[in-house]
Amino acid sequence: MHPLIRLAVPVVLLLLISSCYVSTQGYHLARDLVAARRVEAYVTGGTASPEELQFFRNVEEIRQFGRDRLGLPAGNVYTTYVQTDREYLVAVVSAAGELSFTRKEWWFPFFGRFPYRGYYRPASALRMARRLERQGWDVFVRPVDAFSTLGFFRDPLYTYMKHYPLDRLADLILHEMTHGALWVKNEGQFNEEFAFFVGRTGSREFMVQRFGEPSPEIEDLDRRREERATFRQDVLALRSALEEVFRSDADAEEMRRDKAALISAFQERHQITFTVNNAYVDLFSTYSGDIALFEDLHRALGEDLELTISAVIERVTTRPPGVSPKEAIALDSTQ
Secondary structure, three states: OOHHHHHHHHHHHHHHOOOHHHHHHHHHHHHHHHHOEEHHHHHHHOOOOHHHHHHHHHHHHHHHHHHHOOOOOOOOOOOEEEOOOOOOOEEEEEEEEOOOOOEOOEEEOOOEEEOOEEEOOHHHHHHHHHHHHHOOEEEEEEEEOOOOOOOOOOOOEEHHHHHOOHHHHHHHHHHHHHHHHOOOOOOHHHHHHHHHHHHHHHHHHHHHHHHOOOOHHHHHHHHHHHHHHHHHHHHHHHHHHHHHHHHOOOOHHHHHHHHHHHHHHHHHHHOOOOOOOHHHHHHHHHHHOOHHHHHHHHHHOOOOHHHHHHHHHHHHHOOOOOOOHHHHHHOOOOO
């Protein structure tokens, strides 16, 4: 497709949206879509390096695995490539209350509410962070390497992804493909938890398909994931302790002292030097707070991931009015 035609759709959307934020970020997205070249052109044109050729082969194998083994829609996602000197795609701002886990949400046309807001320019993310802090929010800014446009556009690959370990690449691609398979408007936490579950579970299955089990690669993957799971449990334990503080009858200053003590002990335990606050802690609930809900269904269905994905999609898309996505899944996990 001619670059000007590729640009037409995002530009039309931008003209329909008055938000300066959406227009600005949409401009950067449109710029990437125009700059993206088909992977096939790099392969057949002889311009790809050996590292890039292996990267493209890995991506296609993961896409095929997601489509053929898990039933995820592949479409044209990750079939184009953007050469960039960036190390990540966007800086994402999340915010939570200073003495609560009340989550800041943003509304976007077509997609609904999100518990975060992304910026192509880090300086813009930092300006938003400072503004929210002045309003009394706890704020955390983090780099994000990809996001799904939910099939509206052809999500591209970026140069920095070629350096990812294979399991991380598989997790990323399967996570974003899951968003393309199911996205429930105004249910940001559910959407991220489902994609987190599929990305993590599916990437391990992909690695087993590639290397076999047992194998040194799978042993290393499981060890690293166990370390991350232990850390995640400690973060969730910190959240529980903080919630007790916030529910107490203490005044605000006492709550702040207790909060600081709990966080300081957590940082010392894990030798963390960056800022830990409610926004950081809340991220673990956004992405994996109720991950056990999907794991329970997965076990009930014989640990067949394709069947689990299909069951989640069917239950969520056919749920009765007034029933939340999580309630729909939990109604009877043995069906």
